[in-house]
Amino acid sequence: MRIGYIQTDPVFGDKERNFQRVMEIVDVEAVKADLIVLPELFATGYAFTSRLEAHDLGELPGEETTRFLCRLSRETGAAVAAGFVEVECEQWFNAAMLVDGDRVINTYRKIHLFNKEKMWFAPGDKPFAVHPVRGARVGLMVCYDWMFPEAARSLAMLGADVIAHPANLVMPYCQKAMVTRCLENRVFAVTANRIGTEARGEDKFTFTGGSQITSFNGGVLSSAPTDRVHASFVDIDPHAARDKKINEYNDVISDRRPGLYTTG
Numbered sequence: 001m002r003i004g005y006i007q008t009d010p011v012f013g014d015k016e017r018n019f020q021r022v023m024e025i026v027d028v029e030a031v032k033a034d035l036i037v038l039p040e041l042f043a044t045g046y047a048f049t050s051r052l053e054a055h056d057l058g059e060l061p062g063e064e065t066t067r068f069l070c071r072l073s074r075e076t077g078a079a080v081a082a083g084f085v086e087v088e089c090e091q092w093f094n095a096a097m098l099v100d101g102d103r104v105i106n107t108y109r110k111i112h113l114f115n116k117e118k119m120w121f122a123p124g125d126k127p128f129a130v131h132p133v134r135g136a137r138v139g140l141m142v143c144y145d146w147m148f149p150e151a152a153r154s155l156a157m158l159g160a161d162v163i164a165h166p167a168n169l170v171m172p173y174c175q176k177a178m179v180t181r182c183l184e185n186r187v188f189a190v191t192a193n194r195i196g197t198e199a200r201g202e203d204k205f206t207f208t209g210g211s212q213i214t215s216f217n218g219g220v221l222s223s224a225p226t227d228r229v230h231a232s233f234v235d236i237d238p239h240a241a242r243d244k245k246i247n248e249y250n251d252v253i254s255d256r257r258p259g260l261y262t263t264g
C-alpha cells in the first residue's frame with residue numbers, strides 16, 4: 001500500500017485557489033498512491049474570526065470540497081482524506097472527509113477542539129470509526145486529537161492499520177508525540193500539516209509544516225520541510241500493524257490492564 005500527504009499553504013476563504021494549489025503541488029497523473037491525506041481545513045483556511053465566516057464556508061458532504069476531493073481521488077486513483085467545515089442541522093463542525101472515487105466513505109468531526117475553534121465549531125458528536133481502504137483499515141482523527149492518547153487508542157482498538165491525520169499544527173510537539181502514538185498502538189499514521197501564517201482579527205497563527213508519515217514501530221518514514229509545500233508517498237505493509245507484539249512476552253493491546261486504570 002502506498003500512503004502519503006500533500007502539505008499545502010492555504011489562503012483563508014479562497015477555496016478555488018486552495019483546490020488549484022493542491023493540483024500544482026503534485027503531478028496528479030504521476031501520483032501512484034492508495035491513500036492521500038491533505039491538511040485540516042485545507043480549502044477554507046484556519047483563522048476564523050466569527051461564526052458567520054464558518055457558516056459561510058461550511059458545506060454538506062457532496063458540495064464543492066467533496067467534488068474537488070472526488071476529482072483528486074479519481075485522477076490519482078487514491079482514496080483521499082482531508083479537512084473541511086461540515087454543516088449539519090444548523091451545526092458547524094471542524095471535520096474531515098474520506099472519499100474514494102465518487103464515494104464519500106465517511107466524515108469525522110473533530111472531537112477535541114483547539115483554541116478558538118471552540119467559538120466557531122460544535123465539538124464532534126460521532127465516535128471514532130475505521131473504514132476499509134484497499135485492503136487496509138483507515139481511521140480519521142484531526143490535528144489536536146493527537147494530544148489525547150484515547151483518540152489513537154480508540155482507532156487502534158477498532159482495528160485501524162493507518163491513521164489519516166489532517167492537521168493545522170501551531171505547536172512543535174505533535175510530530176514527536178505521533179512517534180509515541182504509533183508505537184504504543186502499533187499503527188501507521190499520516191499527519192498532513194500546512195505551512196504559512198494567517199493573521200486575522202486578533203489572531204496570528206504560524207503553521208509548522210513538517211508533515212510526517214510514522215510507522216507502526218515508531219520509525220519516521222517521511223518528514224516534510226517546515227516552510228515549503230511538499231508531497232511525499234511511501235510504501236507500507238498495513239498488515240504489519242495487526243501484530244501488536246513487541247517481543248515474545250509483550251503485546252501492546254492485550255498487556256493493557258483496564259481494570260486498574262482510572263477512566264472518565
Ligand code: ACM
Nearest residue numbers: 114143144168169
Ligand atoms: C489544531 O488543532 N489545529 C492545532
